[in-house]
Amino acid sequence: MLTSLCVMNFKAWRDSKEFRLAPLTVIFGANSAGKSSLGHLLLALKQTVLSPDRKRALHLGDDKSLIDLGTLAECLHNHDLKNPLQFALGWDFPGKMEFRDPLTPSRFAGDGLRLAATLQADAREQPSVRRIAYSLMLGKEPCLCIEYRRNENNKFEITSNEYKLVRTVGRGWPLDEPDKFYRISDQSRARFQNADFLSDFALSTEAALNSIHHLGPLRDHPKHIYSWSGETPESVGARGEFSVAAILAASSRGRMLNRGPKKRQARFDEFIAQWLKDLGIIHSFAVKPVSEGRKEYEVLVKTHHASSEVKITDVGFGVSQVLPALVQAFYCPRNSTVWMEQPEIHLHPQVQAELADVFISATQAREDGKERNVQLIVESHSEHFLNRLQRRVAEGEVKPDDVAIYFCRRSGGVAELEPLRLNVLGEIENWPENFFGDEMADISARTLAAMQRQINQRQESDVQ
Structure with a gap:
């Protein structure tokens, strides 16, 4: 689960300051205030991890990637190539990371990691790494810090106050450029006798970023027929285009979910159908094959108890718009982070309020008896969503510490993020x-x- 984020010199963000990410984080703000660009940077980091090109410090995207941010100049604040792009990301481990120094009795253990990186435009105006800093966290305090950076001679060096790295005999060569924005190369690690743990840091970074899924504000129109040949999609897709395939895949594999401790379990498709009913959108929902032995499926719904069963294309637009948000919140693997943009689009105010209950449940849900530990980061414009969230905090359904609310605004062309203080009574103490x-x-x-x-x-x- 991501625990913190800080962005400097990226698009409208001169300096976001480090801010906390809770199991349910909600970001409000006017259009073009800078909310979405925070998620866009995370997607750029993820697609860099997925890229086979280890020498590309940051993959800004193309027409085949998760997101296309254009050129480095277009990404930098005020389009100034002299500005370094800086970011810091923190996350918790599902368990603990433990290792020892093979040359000394020293042992280290942490429950989280923080990565800070600085990138600068090179002579080709491409991102180049200037600094990578890892902090192994135990609670809120670092127990081991490692810094890999360019010195005044433009050569890389590695330093740590807590860990003495010892050079391998006969390998006094200079250190190499890092792989991407986060990984010290195998060749550089091999020049030390006790640097193997750095590969664990890189693997943890990859796991944290690979666990991020994105649902954009624009979703596909409903279809008369959906094809599914048995594949298991990674997510519902940025536009929700794989929502029906995800329902079929999860249901065929017998995934059983409940809404929290001591709540009733249900198969995935039944679980989603019950939520749609509880939201008040429809009376019943089912995905059925067009005929036996075919890979074509249709989504059938009933809007009322006495109404006829019809295809999803024959009912209001809201069903097909909320379905991807609902499916993604419960379909993503354990320990995932889901970034959603405006899940309330096309929804009645009452349903917008009910959506807060869905997302609270998604952070508390269990699958096959085990906690899912899913994190949701939601961009929203909905006052009804916020009101319901405040109510549930006051009722004790969700702890204030499990919720983080921010207000994003522009001030003089610079994006600013104001944390809103939510107390145990569900009141916002510093209403903007x-x-x-x-x-x-x-x-x-x-x-x-x-x-x-x-x-x-x-x-x-x-x-x-």
């Missing part, structure tokens, strides 16, 4: 100005307009 628009100004203007209209009507009546 114009959080959901200037409601009081609208009420005041409406009242004044009504008064003026009454005055005008009386004056017209007196004249007559």
Whole structure:
């Protein structure tokens, strides 16, 4: 699970400052305030991990990648190539990482890792690594810090205050460029007698970034027929295009889920159908083969108890729009992080509120009796979603520490992120100005307009 993020000189973010990521993190803010670019950077980091090119420090994307950020200049704050791109990401381990120094009795153990990286444009205006810093965390404190950086002679060096790295005899060669933005190369590690643990740091980074899944704000239109030949998609896709395939794959493999401890278990398709019913969108939901032995399927729904069963294409747009968000929240593997953009699009205000219950449940759900430990990071514009979330905190359904809420705004062309303090009563103690628009100004203007209209009507009546 991701625990923290910091971004500097990326798009609108000059310096986001390090902010906490909770099991359920919600980011509000106006359009073009900079919310989405935080997720875009995480996707760029993930596609760099997936890239076969180890010498590319940061894969900014193309038409076949998760995201295409354009050129480095387009990514940098104010498009200034002199600015270094910096970011820091922290995450917890499902268990603990433990290792010992083979040359001394020293042992190290941590329950999380923090990676900080600095990249600078090279002569070809491509990203080049200037610094990689790892901190092995035990609780909130680092127990081992390692820094790999370019020195004043433009050569790489590695330093640590807690761990003495010893050179291999006869291998006094200079250290190599790192692999990507996070990995000290095998050749560089081989020049030390006791640097093998650095490969564990790199593997943990890959696991953390590979666990990120993204659902964008625009979703595919519903189809009359869906094809599925037995594959298991990694996720529902950025547009939710694999939602039905995910339902079929999870159900055929007998995945059993419940909404939390001591709640009833259900097969995946039944679990999703029950949530759709509880959201008040439909009465029943099913995915059925068109005919026996075929790989074509249709999604059939009933809007009311007494209504006929129809295809998903014949009902309101909201069902097909909320389905990917619902499926992704429970389909992703254990220990995943899901970044969702505007899951409330096309939904009635009441359903927007109910969606908060879905996401709270997703962070508490169990699969086959084990905690799923799923994290959701949600970009939203919905006041109804927030109101329900505050209510559930007040009712004790979710702990304040398990929720993080932020307000994103622009100030002088620079994005800023304000953490909102949520207390045990579900109250936001530092409500931002114009959080959901200037409601009081609208009420005041409406009242004044009504008064003026009454005055005008009386004056017209007196004249007559």
